[in-house]
Amino acid sequence: MTTGVLPDSHLKAMIARGEIAAETPVIPEQIQPASLDLRLGHVAYRIRASFLAGKTRRVDARLAEFEMHRMDLRDGAVLEKGCVYLVPLMERLALPAGVTAVANAKSSTGRLDLLTRVITDGGTEFDRIPEGYAGPLYAEICPRSFSVLVRPGMRLNQIRFRAGQAALSDAELIRLHAEEPLVSGEAVIDGGLGFSVDLLPETGDLVGYRAKPHTGVIDLDRIAHYPASDFWEEIRTRDGRIILDPGAFYILVSREAVTIPPDHAAEMAPYLAMVGEFRVHYAGFFDPGFGHGAAGGAGSRGVLEVRCHEAPFVLEHGQVVGRLVYERMAARPDRLYGAGIASNYQGQGLKLAKHFRAG
Structure with missing residues (x-):
C-alpha cells in the first residue's frame, strides 16, 4: 500500500471490505476528501469524569464506574454546558495491518467550543487508534461554552486514516x-x-x-x-x-x-x-x-x-x-x-x- 493519508476512494474500499462498518450503513455525505465523518448513536451517558479505557480494558466495562444517568437521543436531548457525556458512535473499525487512524472535531464542532474526542477499547490516548484495532468507537463530549441539542446521526467528529508515515519534514x-x-x-x-x-x-x-x-x-x-x-x-x-x-x-x-x-x-x-x-x-x-x-x-x-x-x-x-x-x-x-x-x-x-x- 502506498504510504500517506487515505483519500475518499480508499475509504469507500475500506467500507466495502468491512474495515469500516456501521449499524446504519455509511452514507455518501460522510465521506470527505481525506476523512470520514462519524455519527452519534442513540444513547448518551452522563459521566462523572472523562476517562480512557486503558490497556486490555473495554469502554463499556468501565462505564459502570462513571455513569450517572443515560439519555435516549432519538427525540433529541440537551448536552449541558460543563458536563461530560459518552456517546457510542454508529461506526466501528477493523483496521488492517499498517493502517492507523486519528480523530478530530469537525470545524463547526470546534467553533462551538464542544470538546469532542474519540475513545476506544484498550485505548491509552484520545483520538489515536492503532493498526489492527477491531472494535467500537465512542465520542466523549463536553460542551464548554454552550449547551447543545443533539440527535442520532449528527456528525461532530471526523476520522482520518493513514498508511505509514505521512507527515512532511x-x-x-x-x-x-x-x-x-x-x-x-x-x-x-x-x-x-x-x-x-x-x-x-x-x-x-x-x-x-x-x-x-x-x-x-x-x-x-x-x-x-x-x-x-x-x-x-x-x-x-x-x-x-x-x-x-x-x-x-x-x-x-x-x-x-x-x-x-x-x-x-x-x-x-x-x-x-x-x-x-x-x-x-x-x-x-x-x-x-x-x-x-x-x-x-x-x-x-x-x-x-x-x-x-x-x-x-x-x-x-x-x-x-x-x-x-x-x-x-x-x-x-x-x-x-x-x-x-x-x-x-x-x-x-x-x-x-x-x-x-x-x-
Whole structure:
C-alpha cells in the first residue's frame, strides 16, 4: 500500500471490505476528501469524569464506574454546558495491518467550543487508534461554552486514516512551498507551517468574538438560525492587541491565508505551551483543496479557537499561535474541499460556526 493519508476512494474500499462498518450503513455525505465523518448513536451517558479505557480494558466495562444517568437521543436531548457525556458512535473499525487512524472535531464542532474526542477499547490516548484495532468507537463530549441539542446521526467528529508515515519534514515543507506557495507572506516553518493571529485587519476593527457566559441552547441541526449577538460579544481593537480573560473562549483568525494542495492534507496543532498562558484548540483537519485554486479558493484563513488559562494574557498582532502539519496523500482524492461538495468554510476569513447569522 502506498504510504500517506487515505483519500475518499480508499475509504469507500475500506467500507466495502468491512474495515469500516456501521449499524446504519455509511452514507455518501460522510465521506470527505481525506476523512470520514462519524455519527452519534442513540444513547448518551452522563459521566462523572472523562476517562480512557486503558490497556486490555473495554469502554463499556468501565462505564459502570462513571455513569450517572443515560439519555435516549432519538427525540433529541440537551448536552449541558460543563458536563461530560459518552456517546457510542454508529461506526466501528477493523483496521488492517499498517493502517492507523486519528480523530478530530469537525470545524463547526470546534467553533462551538464542544470538546469532542474519540475513545476506544484498550485505548491509552484520545483520538489515536492503532493498526489492527477491531472494535467500537465512542465520542466523549463536553460542551464548554454552550449547551447543545443533539440527535442520532449528527456528525461532530471526523476520522482520518493513514498508511505509514505521512507527515512532511520541515525540509520537505520548504521544498513544497518553493514549488507552490502554501501561505501568503513569509512562511514560518518550524515543526510545520506557523500560524499567527490577525489583530490589525485591513478594514475595520473587528478582530474576533468572545463567547457569552449565559446563553440559550443551540440545536445543531439549525443552520444560519441563531443571531450571533445572542451568543457572542464582538472583540474590537485598533492597537493590534487584546487581553485574553482566563476561562473565556475566543474565535480569532490567522493573519495568513493558507493553501492545501490537492495531493496533500493538513492538521492544525498547537504551537508551544511556553509561548503564553493560553491554548489554541485543535481546529480539526484541513482537506486537500482547502484554499486552493483548483477547488475555487484563493487562499483561506485559519480560524483560531482560543482559550486563556490561569492568568490574563496579552495577545499581539502577528504572534505565532499555532502550526499546520502537512501530510502527503496516498493518492489524490476524487473530490477536493470546496469543489462540488458542501464546504462551509472555503475562502473563509473571520467566521463563526454555520449555526449563526448576523444580528
